[in-house]
Amino acid sequence: MPPRNAFYAQSGGVTAVINASACGLIETARQHKRRIGKVFAGRNGIIGALREELIDTSLESARAIAGLRSTPSGAFGSCRYKLKSLEQNRAEYERLIEVFRAHDIGYFFYNGGGDSADTCLKVSQLSESLGYPLQAIHIPKTVDNDLPLTDTCPGFGSVAKYVAVSTLEAGLDVASMCETSTKVFILEVMGRHAGWIAAAAGLAARSAGEPPHLILFPEIAFDRERFLRKVKEAVKRHGYCVVVASEGAQDAAGNFLADAGSTDAFGHKQLGGVAPTLASMVKQELGYKYHWALADYLQRAARHVASKTDVDQAYAVGKAAVELAVAGRNAVMVTLERGRGKRYSWSTGEAPLAKVANTEHKLPRDFITRDGFGITEKARDYLQPLIAGEDYPAYRDGIPEYTRLKLQTVPRKLKRRFKV
Amino acid sequence: MPPRNAFYAQSGGVTAVINASACGLIETARQHKRRIGKVFAGRNGIIGALREELIDTSLESARAIAGLRSTPSGAFGSCRYKLKSLEQNRAEYERLIEVFRAHDIGYFFYNGGGDSADTCLKVSQLSESLGYPLQAIHIPKTVDNDLPLTDTCPGFGSVAKYVAVSTLEAGLDVASMCETSTKVFILEVMGRHAGWIAAAAGLAARSAGEPPHLILFPEIAFDRERFLRKVKEAVKRHGYCVVVASEGAQDAAGNFLADAGSTDAFGHKQLGGVAPTLASMVKQELGYKYHWALADYLQRAARHVASKTDVDQAYAVGKAAVELAVAGRNAVMVTLERGRGKRYSWSTGEAPLAKVANTEHKLPRDFITRDGFGITEKARDYLQPLIAGEDYPAYRDGIPEYTRLKLQTVPRKLKRRFKV
Numbered sequence: 001m002p003p004r005n006a007f008y009a010q011s012g013g014v015t016a017v018i019n020a021s022a023c024g025l026i027e028t029a030r031q032h033k034r035r036i037g038k039v040f041a042g043r044n045g046i047i048g049a050l051r052e053e054l055i056d057t058s059l060e061s062a063r064a065i066a067g068l069r070s071t072p073s074g075a076f077g078s079c080r081y082k083l084k085s086l087e088q089n090r091a092e093y094e095r096l097i098e099v100f101r102a103h104d105i106g107y108f109f110y111n112g113g114g115d116s117a118d119t120c121l122k123v124s125q126l127s128e129s130l131g132y133p134l135q136a137i138h139i140p141k142t143v144d145n146d147l148p149l150t151d152t153c154p155g156f157g158s159v160a161k162y163v164a165v166s167t168l169e170a171g172l173d174v175a176s177m178c179e180t181s182t183k184v185f186i187l188e189v190m191g192r193h194a195g196w197i198a199a200a201a202g203l204a205a206r207s208a209g210e211p212p213h214l215i216l217f218p219e220i221a222f223d224r225e226r227f228l229r230k231v232k233e234a235v236k237r238h239g240y241c242v243v244v245a246s247e248g249a250q251d252a253a254g255n256f257l258a259d260a261g262s263t264d265a266f267g268h269k270q271l272g273g274v275a276p277t278l279a280s281m282v283k284q285e286l287g288y289k290y291h292w293a294l295a296d297y298l299q300r301a302a303r304h305v306a307s308k309t310d311v312d313q314a315y316a317v318g319k320a321a322v323e324l325a326v327a328g329r330n331a332v333m334v335t336l337e338r339g340r341g342k343r344y345s346w347s348t349g350e351a352p353l354a355k356v357a358n359t360e361h362k363l364p365r366d367f368i369t370r371d372g373f374g375i376t377e378k379a380r381d382y383l384q385p386l387i388a389g390e391d392y393p394a395y396r397d398g399i400p401e402y403t404r405l406k407l408q409t410v411p412r413k414l415k416r417r418f419k420v
Numbered sequence: 421m422p423p424r425n426a427f428y429a430q431s432g433g434v435t436a437v438i439n440a441s442a443c444g445l446i447e448t449a450r451q452h453k454r455r456i457g458k459v460f461a462g463r464n465g466i467i468g469a470l471r472e473e474l475i476d477t478s479l480e481s482a483r484a485i486a487g488l489r490s491t492p493s494g495a496f497g498s499c500r501y502k503l504k505s506l507e508q509n510r511a512e513y514e515r516l517i518e519v520f521r522a523h524d525i526g527y528f529f530y531n532g533g534g535d536s537a538d539t540c541l542k543v544s545q546l547s548e549s550l551g552y553p554l555q556a557i558h559i560p561k562t563v564d565n566d567l568p569l570t571d572t573c574p575g576f577g578s579v580a581k582y583v584a585v586s587t588l589e590a591g592l593d594v595a596s597m598c599e600t601s602t603k604v605f606i607l608e609v610m611g612r613h614a615g616w617i618a619a620a621a622g623l624a625a626r627s628a629g630e631p632p633h634l635i636l637f638p639e640i641a642f643d644r645e646r647f648l649r650k651v652k653e654a655v656k657r658h659g660y661c662v663v664v665a666s667e668g669a670q671d672a673a674g675n676f677l678a679d680a681g682s683t684d685a686f687g688h689k690q691l692g693g694v695a696p697t698l699a700s701m702v703k704q705e706l707g708y709k710y711h712w713a714l715a716d717y718l719q720r721a722a723r724h725v726a727s728k729t730d731v732d733q734a735y736a737v738g739k740a741a742v743e744l745a746v747a748g749r750n751a752v753m754v755t756l757e758r759g760r761g762k763r764y765s766w767s768t769g770e771a772p773l774a775k776v777a778n779t780e781h782k783l784p785r786d787f788i789t790r791d792g793f794g795i796t797e798k799a800r801d802y803l804q805p806l807i808a809g810e811d812y813p814a815y816r817d818g819i820p821e822y823t824r825l826k827l828q829t830v831p832r833k834l835k836r837r838f839k840v
Contacts, residue, residue: 014596016589044599072589074596081600164819169436169492169721172822176434176494179464180501185717203819273696293716297605301589304725307818387818398727398807399584399623402592 003035004106006325007049008057009042010074010141011112011119015155016162016303017314018141019075019403021111023068024318025139026057035326040103043409044077046110046119050092050420052099056410067403069315070393072303075405078112081420083119086126093126095418100127100134102413107135107325111318113142113153114360117333121353124331137321138333138353141314143300145196148359149351150335152386154317155300157310160200161387162302163189163244166295168204171211171242174291178240183288184231187212188275189295191246195219195363197299200383201244202375211242213373216274218248219363220372222257227278228285230373235288245274304400308389313346320348344385423455424526426745427469428477429462430494430561431532431539435575436582436723437734438561439495439823441531443488444738445559446477455746460523463829464497466530466539470512470840472519476830487823489735490813492723495825498532501840503539506546513546515838520547520554522833527555527745531738533562533573534780537753541773544751557741558753558773561734563720565616568779569771570755572806574737575720577730580620581807582722583609583664586715587624591631591662594711598660603708604651607632608695609715611666615639615783617719620803621664622795631662633793636694638668639783640792642677647698648705650793655708665694724820728809733766740768764805 008025010018022041029036041055042048048055055076057065068075083092100108110120117138124136140147145156167187174185191197195217202215213234216222234241249257257274275292282290317334324332332350339345367379375383393400428445430438442461449456461475462468468475475496477485488495503512520528530540537558544556560567565576587607594605611617615637622635633654636642654661669677678693695712702710737754744752752770759765787799795803813820 010596014593047599071592073592077596077599079600080597161818165724166718166722168819168822169723170717172491172493173434173717173721176430176497177500179467179497180499182717187718203817276693276696291716292714293718294712294714295718296711296713297590297593297602298586298607298713298715298718301593302586303589304585384817389818390812390815392810392812395810397623397804398581398809399588402588 003033003037005037005104006039006107006109007042007054007100007105008039008109009045009049009111010076010078011045011110011116012078012080013143013300014074014078015141015143015300016072016158016306017154017311018111019068019071019073020311020314021139021141021154021318022075023065024315025109025322026065028319028322032322032326036107036322040105040410041076043407045079045081046083047079047081047420048077049096049099050418052412052414054103054410055407059408060405064403064405069311070303070391071402072301075403076407082115083122086122093123096123097127097130097132098414101132103410106133107137109137109139109321111139111141113144114147117147117353117356121331124353135325135330137325137329138356139317139321140333140335143197144191144194146194146361147356148361149333149356151338151346152313152336154310154314156196157307157313157386158302159190159197159299160383161307162299162305163197163201164203164387165305167201167212167242167244170293171204174240174242181289182291183235184241184243184282184290186243186245186275186278186290186292187295188245188247188273188292190299191218192248193218193360195246198244198246199363199367199375199379200387202379203383203387209238212244213238213241214243215373215375216243216245216249217363217368218246218250219365220368221252222249224281228281231282232286243278245278247274249274303393306391307387308391309386311391316348324350423453423457425457425524426459426527426529427462427474427520427525428459428529429465429469429531430496430498431465431530431536432498432500433563433720434494434498435561435563435720436492436578436726437574437731438531439488439491439493440731440734441559441561441574441738442495443485444735445529445742446485448739448742452742452746456527456742460525460830461496463827465499465501466503467499467501467840468497469516469519470838472832472834474523474830475827479828480825484823484825489731490723490811491822492721495823496827502535503542506542513543516543517547517550517552518834521552523830526553527557529557529559529741531559531561533564534567537773537776541751544773555745555750557745557749558776559737559741560753560755563617564611564614566614566781567776568781569753569776571758571766572733572756574730574734576616577727577733577806578722579610579617579719580803581727582719582725583617583621584623584807585725587621587632587662587664590713591624594660594662601709602711603655604661604663604702604710606663606665606695606698606710606712607715608665608667608712610719611638612668613638613780613782615666618664618666619783619787619795619799620807623800623803623807629658632664633658633661634663635793635795636663636665636669637783637788638666638670639785640788641672642669644701648701651702652706663698665698667694669694723813726811727807728811729806731811736768744770
């Protein structure tokens with residue numbers, strides 16, 4: 001059987017290490033030339049397949065591909081584009097198969113979160129019903145750590161490390177100034193539906209009483225009075241209070257705090273944000289001087305402080321995806337499995353996509369302290385190994401030397417354009 | 421002459437490297453035991469002297485002091501507390517001398533920005549008029565880089581590096597998603613009156629067209645229409661636009677874009693909220709999807725990505741302060757001097773405090789491009805060496821191992837308490 005080509009696409013919000021998965025995948029595919037021809041990457045993710053914009057990764061040097069291991073964000077472009085259900089828009093799926101057929105693509109590697117796992121499964125199903133031979137393999141990626149059946153998701157460990165390190169550093173800053181300046185500092189972090197990232201801030205504290213003093217999880221209903229009482233207690237006890245709030249923090253009725261918005265000194269409505277909303281509460285009710293930070297994309301792009309464990313795992317899942325493909329697997333997701341020993345160990349595994357799609361993995365209740373504002377030892381045991389190890393990019397002139405690819409697309413073979 | 425003791429205090433907003441200055445100072449003082457007895461550090465800065473809360477640094481191990489070199493924030497505590505003028509509150513200055521006399525302090529090392537340079541000078545003058553022998557040496561520190569007579573201020577290089585690296589990383593993130601997601605990203609950075617920190621973001625771009633596409637400086641009057649036009653142009657040309665805005669951005673009339681409406685102890689207005697203000701404009705006028713980040717304390721505490729040049733210079737000014745004291749100097753500030761050669765070199769020097777106090781060093785107009793939204797080659801030549809080199813802290817369990825000191829104070833000798 002002659003080798004068939006592969007299609008790889010990055011999906012959804014990018015991370016500090018998704019390119020490490022691309023690196024693992026492409027480097028491994030290059031070692032299987034008898035089975036895998038060229039690896040084409042979708043320009044801007046799955047949209048690149050629909051538009052027949054296929055980047056020819058074979059034109060990139062070994063050095064450039066190796067550089068992906070330490071380059072954040074999506075080197076081929078990613079997208080927020082969810083394919084509708086097969087019933088709603090069968091044409092999109094058929095277009096994918098049409099493009100795959102035109103370029104003799106026999107392997108579909110989709111690197112993303114829950115939505116893309118769902119898409120990956122549907123593409124696999126449709127190709128089968130159309131009689132087009134295709135192996136669809138999903139490669140996990142999400143800073144939110146909310147995929148089921150895998151111990152963790154590549155991308156999470158690095159954002160977790162960023163948040164833990166930033167909380168530690170900002171905490172030292174506030175501690176050293178609190179006598180005459182800021183008493184309450186609030187850091188807003190990502191995690192719309194699950195509190196994994198906020199939980200990671202808890203790793204900043206090596207012993208009791210150290211920041212963060214309060215963590216706000218989406219899983220725990222926000223109670224204004226309890227929150228303010230806890231802030232006051234922390235300020236009385238430690239002289240200051242560091243709060244790490246998940247963007248998904250919400251009240252018992254499910255209203256996001258961020259939607260509450262706030263008004264500035266001139267009565268202008270400010271755009272949403274959990275941190276400014278909490279800061280307003282603190283100022284109004286307790287009168288403490290406050291500061292707040294919103295890390296936003298900085299946290300998920302922060303390759304400069306990536307977790308080595310995370311980088312290694314991101315590379316490994318890309319590598320494993322190719323190995324599963326070569327072994328004939330289809331409609332599976334690569335997983336990460338934690339060893340049973342006391343000392344942390346991990347390996348890659350696989351799970352059927354049918355079990356993965358559209359299931360959200362929330363923070364277990366026993367990872368959160370009884371009062372709802374901290375993490376337990378169990379959470380710490382789970383989280384700590386994921387941020388372990390440093391893996392610095394190369395620097396030139398004081399800033400990281402991140403890879404820029406040629407990103408040359410192959411000539412189109414189809415006459416029909418597809419509008420997305 | 422028997423050795424006399426030294427008093428060291430950290431003042432104002434802390435930085436990623438102010439403890440490196442403390443490290444240089446204490447390690448060097450320990451080498452001059454015949455001239456300098458103990459080094460006492462003020463608990464929470466100058467307040468520690470007024471309250472007679474003197475931390476005995478001789479009780480800290482050599483290892484703990486060495487660890488200060490890689491520990492951010494103010495290990496002894498800092499404060500925002502400006503001594504009034506001699507006429508307004510002579511009692512405060514006299515109290516300082518009283519405490520110094522009680523503990524045989526012959527050297528006063530004050531580590532801070534413009535305000536503390538002013539205080540340092542006044543203490544020197546009063547001690548002279550009271551006939552109390554004291555050498556007052558100022559050690560520069562400010563992330564704002566706004567002190568005169570020194571090529572740069574320790575603390576600036578590291579925040580500059582943080583901002584450049586973060587801009588680079590967030591820029592890659594936005595670039596990879598802009599086809600279907602965020603088109604405009606705004607990062608708000610520190611810099612109340614001078615645009616040095618915002619300017620440093622410009623180092624993220626290795627070639628034309630790379631982020632940041634727009635920088636907003638306090639030195640250039642903000643013009644809403646021009647700003648929006650430039651954002652639109654960047655999105656049309658590159659597909660996205662990265663804006664780095666100084667918190668001090670203001671219009672032609674001097675109104676800050678976002679004014680939190682509160683003031684600190686120095687009478688400075690407390691700012692914050694430029695990014696959401698700009699985001700609102702972009703959303704309302706151009707309709708682009710936006711994201712914004714506010715780094716706040718994260719930027720000045722980010723020892724994990726400190727500039728090696730900055731760390732070395734921070735250490736050197738602490739060391740030089742002791743050497744100047746031993747050489748008999750008084751009422752001077754340690755400066756950093758840039759060598760004249762094409763290749764960057766630096767050494768420490770000194771400047772009379774009378775020339776330093778209360779002068780602000782703004783970004784020169786020829787550091788800003790003609791259109792007011794970028795930095796020139798001249799700025800780049802000045803800024804680049806200051807962020808050069810990496811100097812990573814040691815890590816344990818995935819987070820930096822920052823030094824915690826014993827912070828034991830010496831017994832009080834004065835009966836009188838002084839309320840601050």
